[in-house]
Amino acid sequence: MAVYTDVSDEELSDFLTRYDIGALVSCKGIAEGVENSNFLLGTETGRFILTLYEKRVNEGDLPFFLGLMDHLADRGINCPQPVRDRDGEALGRLAGRPATIVSFLDGMWVKRPEVSHCGQVGEALARLHKAGEGFSIRRRNGLGPDGWPPLYAGSADRADEVLTGLGGEVETELAFLQSNWPKDLPEGVIHADLFPDNVFFLKGQLSGLIDFYFACNDFLVYDLAICLNAWCFEPDGAFNITKGRAMLSGYTSGRPLTDAEMDALPVLCRGAALRFLLTRLYDWLMTPPGALVRKKDPLEYYKKLRFHRTATTASAYGLELAGSGA
Numbered sequence: 542m543a544v545y546t547d548v549s550d551e552e553l554s555d556f557l558t559r560y561d562i563g564a565l566v567s568c569k570g571i572a573e574g575v576e577n578s579n580f581l582l583g584t585e586t587g588r589f590i591l592t593l594y595e596k597r598v599n600e601g602d603l604p605f606f607l608g609l610m611d612h613l614a615d616r617g618i619n620c621p622q623p624v625r626d627r628d629g630e631a632l633g634r635l636a637g638r639p640a641t642i643v644s645f646l647d648g649m650w651v652k653r654p655e656v657s658h659c660g661q662v663g664e665a666l667a668r669l670h671k672a673g674e675g676f677s678i679r680r681r682n683g684l685g686p687d688g689w690p691p692l693y694a695g696s697a698d699r700a701d702e703v704l705t706g707l708g709g710e711v712e713t714e715l716a717f718l719q720s721n722w723p724k725d726l727p728e729g730v731i732h733a734d735l736f737p738d739n740v741f742f743l744k745g746q747l748s749g750l751i752d753f754y755f756a757c758n759d760f761l762v763y764d765l766a767i768c769l770n771a772w773c774f775e776p777d778g779a780f781n782i783t784k785g786r787a788m789l790s791g792y793t794s795g796r797p798l799t800d801a802e803m804d805a806l807p808v809l810c811r812g813a814a815l816r817f818l819l820t821r822l823y824d825w826l827m828t829p830p831g832a833l834v835r836k837k838d839p840l841e842y843y844k845k846l847r848f849h850r851t852a853t854t855a856s857a858y859g860l861e862l863a864g865s866g867a
C-alpha cells in the first residue's frame with residue numbers, strides 16, 4: 542500500500558487551518574499507488590486528495606507537476622487541481638514531507654481494459670498533448686534513454702536471479718536503443734505513466750486523468766508507445782491489435798502522426814517496454830522485505846519487449862499505413 546508517512550490528527554488539523562476548505566471530517570489512507578503517500582480527506586466542503594511526496598520525488602520538480610496540473614485544468618483536461626492556501630501557496634509541508642491538497646476526481650480505473658477504453662485513452666492522450674502546449678516550465682525525462690544505463694547498473698549484478706539470461710538481453714537491448722533511438726521528433730509535455738490505474742472512467746466514458754508525477758518533456762509519440770504497452774496487451778502476453786488500432790485511431794483523430802513518428806513507433810515501443818522493465822526490475826530486487834510497496838512483475842515487460850522486437854513497422858500495432866492496404 543502507499544502510505545509511507547504517518548500523519549497525526551493534530552498535525553493534519555493544524556495543516557488544514559491554512560486552507561479555506563472547511564474542517565476535517567474524515568481521513569483515510571489510500572492503498573493504491575506506489576510513489577507517494579496519499580490520503581482521501583473529507584472536509585465540511587467536500588472530498589480532496591492529500592499527497593505527501595516521498596523520497597523518489599525530487600522537490601525541485603514539484604513546481605513543474607503542480608503548475609502542469611493547473612495549466613491542463615485551465616485548458617479543459619479533467620485532472621486534479623492543486624488547492625491553494627490563503628497565501629496562494631499550493632505546496633506546503635506536513636509530517637516532515639512536502640505536501641499538497643488536490644481536488645478529488647470521481648470515477649474508477651478499469652482492471653480489464655476493453656477496445657472502447659483504449660480508443661478513449663488515445664483520444665485523451667492527443668487532447669493532453671495539445672493542452673500541454675505553451676506550458677512554460679520544462680522537465681527533462683530522467684527515465685529516458687540516458688537514464689536507462691545508470692538505472693540498470695543498480696540491478697545488473699542480480700538480473701539473472703529473475704530470469705536466466707535476462708542481464709544479457711537487457712544489455713543487448715540497451716545497446717540497440719542507444720544506436721537506434723530517433724532524433725528530432727515533435728516534442729512536448731508527456732504524461733509518461735498513463736497506465737490504466739491513472740485513468741478514470743464513469744459509466745464507460747473516460748472521466749479524468751491522474752498521477753502526473755512522471756510528466757516531462759519528451760517525444761509526444763513516446764507517450765503513445767507507453768500507452769500501447771500499458772493498455773493493449775492481454776493478460777496472456779499477446780498484443781491485441783484491435784485495441785492498438787482503436788488507440789492509434791483515437792490518438793490520430795486528435796493529433797495526426799508525422800511519417801517520422803510512424804516510422805519510429807516500433808523502436809519507441811521497445812524503449813517504453815525497457816523503461817518499465819528496468820524500473821520494475823530495480824524495485825523487484827531492491828525493495829526490502831516487509832516494505833509496504835506492491836512490487837510489479839518485470840517479466841511482464843520483458844515479454845512485451847520481445848513482441849516489439851518482431852514489429853518492423855507501425856502496422857504491427859494496427860496503424861494503417863498509406864499504400865500498405867493494412
Ligand SMILES: Nc1ncnc2c1ncn2[C@@H]1O[C@H](COP(=O)(O)OP(=O)(O)O)[C@@H](O)[C@H]1O
Nearest residue numbers: 571573574575576577579590621644645646752
Ligand atoms: N485526484 C484524485 N481523485 C481521486 N482519487 C485519486 C486522486 N489522486 C489519487 N487518487 C487515488 O489514489 C491512488 C494513488 O494515486 P497515484 O497518484 O497513482 O499515487 P502514486 O503516485 O503514489 O502512484 C489512485 O489509484 C486513486 O485511487
Ligand SMILES: N[C@@H](CCOP(=O)(O)O)C(=O)O
Nearest residue numbers: 574575576734736817821837
Ligand atoms: N506504472 C508503473 C508504476 C508506477 O505506478 P503508479 O502507481 O505511480 O502509476 C508500472 O506499472 O511499472
